[in-house]
Structures are given as C-alpha cells and as structure tokens.
Amino acid sequence: MSGLLHRALSGGVLTLTLNDPASRNSLSEAMMAAIEDALDGARNDPDARVIVLAATGPAFCSGHNLKELTARRSDADKGAAYYSGLFTRCGRLMQSIVNHPRPVIAAVQGLASAAGCQLVASCDLAVASDAAGFCTPGVNIGLFCSTPMVALSRNVSPKQAMEMLLTGDVFSAADALRFGLVNRVVSPNELPGAVAALAAKVASKSSHTIGIGKRAFYPQLGLPLADAYAMTAQVMAENMMTRDAAEGIGAFIAKRPPEWTHG
Template sequence: MTGLLQSALAGGVLRLTLTDAASRNSLSEAMMAALQSALGTAAADRAVRVIVLAAEGPAFSSGHNLKEITARRADPDKGAAYFAALFDSCARLMLGIVDNPKPVIAEVAGLASAAGCQLVASCDLAIAAEGARFCTPGVNIGLFCSTPMVALSRNVASKQAMEMLLTGDVFGAADALRFGLVNRVVAPERLTAEVTELALKIASKSMVTVRTGKQAFYRQRDLPLAEAYAYTARVMTENLLMRDAEEGIAAFIGKRQPNWTDEP
C-alpha cells in the first residue's frame, strides 16, 4: 500500500490502517484516493470477506485537510472548482463503503472529526475505545459540516445530530453509543480484539447472503413502508433460490454446519 495506508489480510478480514499520523489521518486528496483504491480492490477480491478501517496515532481521522483547502484559495476561481471536485471525491469514498459488497467496520481510537466522523458514520458497524471522541466542528470555523451531515443524519437521531452539527462540541464514546453512532464501547486494550472477533464472526457467514442483505438494507431504508416490503419480498424470494440458502436451511434441519459456496 501507500505510506498513508497499510493493508493486512488474515482469516478473510482485510485490515486497512490509516498511517498519516502527522496530519492526524486527514482525508487529504491522497488519503481519499488510497482508500477508494483499496476499497475497490477489496470489493472484487474473493479472499476478502470483511473490511476493518483503523488508524494509527491520536486521531482516527481529523477530516478534510484544511491546509490543502486553504492553498487553493489562490486559484483564479478562489478554489471553487477544486472544492467541488474534493467533495465529489469524498462522496465517492463514502458511497464506496456503503455500496461495497463486503461489510465495513470502523475501529475507532482517538478523535473522529468532521469528515472523519462522516467516515465512521458511513461504515456498516463501528466499535470505539473508551477514550474515543467524535465531533462535527465545522460551525466553529464558519464551515458547516454539510457533507458529514448526510452520513451522520442517517445514523443518529435528528436531535442528537443537530446538537453535534450546531454546537461543534466534542462528544465522548459513551455519547456516541447513546446516539447510535457506534455499536459498542470497549476498553482500549480490547479494541482490536473485539473488532477482530466481530469481523471473523461475520466472515464465517455466506458472503452471497451478506452481500444480498447489505445491499437490501440500504435500498429499503429510504423507501415508503409498502414499497420497502414489496422490495424486500422480492429480495427474499431471490435469496431463497440461491444455493447457500438451500444449503443453510438443509444444514439447520440436519443439525450440521453449512458448507457455503458463496455463489448465487
């Protein structure tokens, strides 16, 4: 991988670690490109069953690189074209997590700020260390966290999301758990072990089933109720006709372990 991102694969779990501690793992142009590339490769790699996003240093991610942004104010258009392209790239990264057929788990130690908080919210699951902190502080510098708001508002109740966005305050891991931003909070020394245990549990499932379910979850979420039921009924019908569903049900009835094919 690059000097910004390290990769390790074991037991079907791909661990992607942000290693740009000097910039507090900011989502610079280079970091976003590295993440997009790694996620795209993982999506097509049959050896990868679950993806973990982790980070080195005191910050999970500090969000967009403000030095990069400020430098482009010298452009003839004051940076307008660059800013638009930057946020388009960020959106592709976040969508690359949601649309990835592999489940993505955030392992959060330290601070997840602004677009770094957006990164956590975009992941399918998140486990935080007790000392982790979360914020969307753009309002404090005159730049409302509008794009982080998209992921945040789809994971956190409206009142809590608005409090984070309007105050810019830093919230602890216990608040993040209460808000629904993370699944659980664990002791720092247990963080990697807890994430690995969860990842391996998911990796033991039929990947065609997991892929089907993840896609359906996000598609049905914003549909009207009747449309959501109609859509998921079609998904379950298709799922039942897959080889792994037939095998899994037969294994359950026969009181044995299933032998997944991971094929439709």
C-alpha cells in the same frame, strides 16, 4: 508500517489502517485515493469477506486536510472548482463504503472529527475505544459540516445530529453509543480483540448472502412501508434460489455446520 494506508488480509478480514498520524489521518487527496483503490480492489476479492477501517496515532481521522484546502485559495477562481470537486469526491468515497458488497467496520481508537466522523457514520458497524471522541466542528471555523451531516443524520436522531453540528463539541464514545453512532464501546486495550471477534463472526457467514442483504438494507430505509416489503420480498425470493441458502437451510435441518460456497 509504511505508506498512507496499510493493508492486511487474514481470515477473510481485510484491515485498512489509515497511517498518516502527522496529519491526524486527514482525508487528503492522497488518502482518499488510497482508500478508494483499496475498496475497489476488495470488491471482487473472494478472500476479503469483511473490511475493517482502523487508524494509527491519537486520531482516527481529522477530516479534510485544511492545509490542502487553504492552498487552493490562490487559484484563479479562489478554489471554487477545486472545493466542489473535492467535496463531491469525498461523497463518492462515503457512498462506495455504503454500496460496497462487503460489510465495513470502523475501529475507532481516537478522535473522529468532521469528515472523519462522516467516515465512521458511513461504515456498516463501528466499535470505539472509550478514549475515542466524535465531533463535527466545522461551525467553529466558519465551515458548516454539511456533507458529514448526510451520513450523521442517517445514523442518529435529528436533534442529536443538530446538537453535534450546531455546537461543534466533542462527544464521548459513550455519547456516540447512546446516539447510535457506534455499536459498542470497549477499553483501548480491548479494541483490537473486540473488532477482530466481530469481524470474524461476520466473515464466518456466506459473503454472497451478506452482499444480498447489504444491497437491500440501505435502499429499503428510504421507501414507504409497503414498497419496502415488496422490494425485500423479491430479494428474499431470489436469495432462496442461491446455493448458500440451500446449503444453510439444509445444514440447519440436518443439525450440522454449513459449508459455504459463497454463491
């Protein structure tokens, strides 16, 4: 496996594997660019119906590359403009996952730290090895994990998020499951198969229908109840007019498997 990000497409599942174990798969500028490029490429690829984010080495992702950040303290403004741009760019990357038309599944084999934890929280689904750990340890080095807090606090309860943010402690995969940060926990040997099975199940559905639902899911969370129902009623009415809705309902009535056109 070569390059910072390895891409593999099979059975409708695009697996993007972070491959910089020397930096613990940090979100360097180059790594963020590689992920952004891969996500953009998958946006209109009909063969990529589900995306899996995986990683090599002992860490899933260690967050921002602190050596890159430190090097910019020699800038004329001591790095102020660079840091603002970098953290804004990272936020865009996380939003590109949330706003992507394809479901994104995190396969977490090791430690997900700081912006690496943010990366997991930004994915639609997450499966973790029981050897994985999760932390937002910025407080330990004088840099509060404020941007990771955005994704984290949208996944777990405020008190659980604040415990992670205020202590900087590493929490187990079992804790992450209890908090709602991951969907399931399996043994390290079971992780590839569990992720593959989940991805295959989602990939077997109509990608057009999945895209409609994902586009509605996150916006409705922030709406008042009546507004959320008004919005999703319109979404469902429009969904009913699609070819795959007609096919799926017809197949259910006829007791046969549906044949998706993904439209």
